[in-house]
Amino acid sequence: MTIATLPAYPPKPRPGDRVAVVSPSAGLPEVFPRPYELGLERLRRDFGVEVVEYPTTRKMAAPEERARDLNAAFGDPSVKAVISSIGGDDQITVLPYLDRELIRAHPKPFFGMSDNTNLLAYLWSTGIVGYHGGAVMTEFGRPGAMHPLTEASLRAALFTHGEHELRPADTYRDVDRDWADPAAFAGEPPMEPGSGWTWRNADRVAEGVSWGGNVEILSWLLMADREIAPDPSVYDGCVLFLETSEDMPSALDVFGILRAMGERGLLQRFSALLWGRPKAWSLESPNSAQEKVRYANDQRAAVLRAVEAYVPSIPVVLDVDFGHTDPQLVIPYGGRIRVDGPAGRVTVTY
CATH class of the missing domain: 3.40.50.10740 (Murein tetrapeptidase LD-carboxypeptidase, N-terminal domain)
Structure with missing residues (x-):
């Protein structure tokens, strides 16, 4: 390729x-x-x-x-x-x-x-x-x-x-309803209070073309060597955005994928990282409220551990609403993203 x-x-x-x-x-x-x-x-x-x-x-x-x-x-x-x-x-x-x-x-x-x-x-x-x-x-x-x-x-x-500014959701949802049950469509789904975004290295501004997506799927593409540039310099200065699915990979698995990207020399190419709000509940794994908090905290810690090991100076924004949770913000894949730490703003270009 x-x-x-x-x-x-x-x-x-x-x-x-x-x-x-x-x-x-x-x-x-x-x-x-x-x-x-x-x-x-x-x-x-x-x-x-x-x-x-x-x-x-x-x-x-x-x-x-x-x-x-x-x-x-x-x-x-x-x-x-x-x-x-x-x-x-x-x-x-x-x-x-x-x-x-x-x-x-x-x-x-x-x-x-x-x-x-x-x-x-x-x-x-x-x-x-x-x-x-x-x-x-x-x-x-x-x-x-x-x-x-x-x-x-x-x-x-x-x-x-x-340009379109992304904003933290006041409320969110990661609990699904069963689509086979007609009652699932009878009204508005229940929401939970949003926790805002968490910033790391928010003293700088990064702007670049985006690349990323679902981290489990990207790991498969990396293993198959599909749609990954042979010259990693293609990603220099890009903004990496990643999120996890309802399969709810463990914190150890998330760290392992990011570590592999670091060992491949990919993580070091990006100018900033946006991480989607973890989906901590599924029909197959209906976690309690306490289990959801634990799962999400463990995932965030795994992400920051990998960042500290490979790209300790880049801006990181956690819990951005672009993944498998609701609401969902659209990220232009290959479009420009501006991560403005001092202003606490993330702006995408559609």
Whole structure:
């Protein structure tokens, strides 16, 4: 893989344009239609776009089939943006079937997160800015209503160019409802008080192109040596942003991944680190309030331990709301981020 230039922003859609909805990871709209249909309704009604679905959007499909739909969505000149339905765990197997030259010739905003880190990193290495966040089933299909911070961030990222300041959420949620239960969509989900952001080395300003995503997926890309620049100097001065998923990796695993990135010489290239608020609860691991606090504190300590070992002087901001918790702020993947410690501000360019 070679990277000739840093990623460029693709043209943005306008209300009324056709927007592709795809399932590059898992066809979960087939299994859980309620959040999917709700998300589509909001895309059409509130965002005013025309939704275009593909053969694998609503079904579990082989990697080659999912790649075929992605190639078709990017290659269709009438489609102005591409949005993922949800994440999954095997999108890395889709990448070899993508047509890089077709996608490079038809750059479009792509929105996704979690397992979609694979495609976001692929677009980065293809020279296209992507958007970390905004899956149909999770953000657009949120029970009750879209969170105002999520909606404002998504609307700005989808339709506009320019700066957008990220702000700490007053309340947040990491407890999920069972999508198979109709009662899960009966009202607004319960929220908890937000704790704000935690800054380290906040005496300086860092600004650069972003790279990162879900840390577990990035670890797989690193192991497979996929979409990782052979010359790490490509990442010099970039802002690293990382978050963890509902799989809830242990603090030891998080430290191990960051340590491996440090030993590879990657961590030392970045000018700042944004770390997403840890998701400390899942349907498979329904932690108590005390267990949630312990898990999140252990993860933060692991991150800072790795930072101290490899990049002790860079600015770090913990608990930024861009990961698997709610609300979710969109991060431009390959776009510019300004981390202003003295002002306590993080500004992204959409």
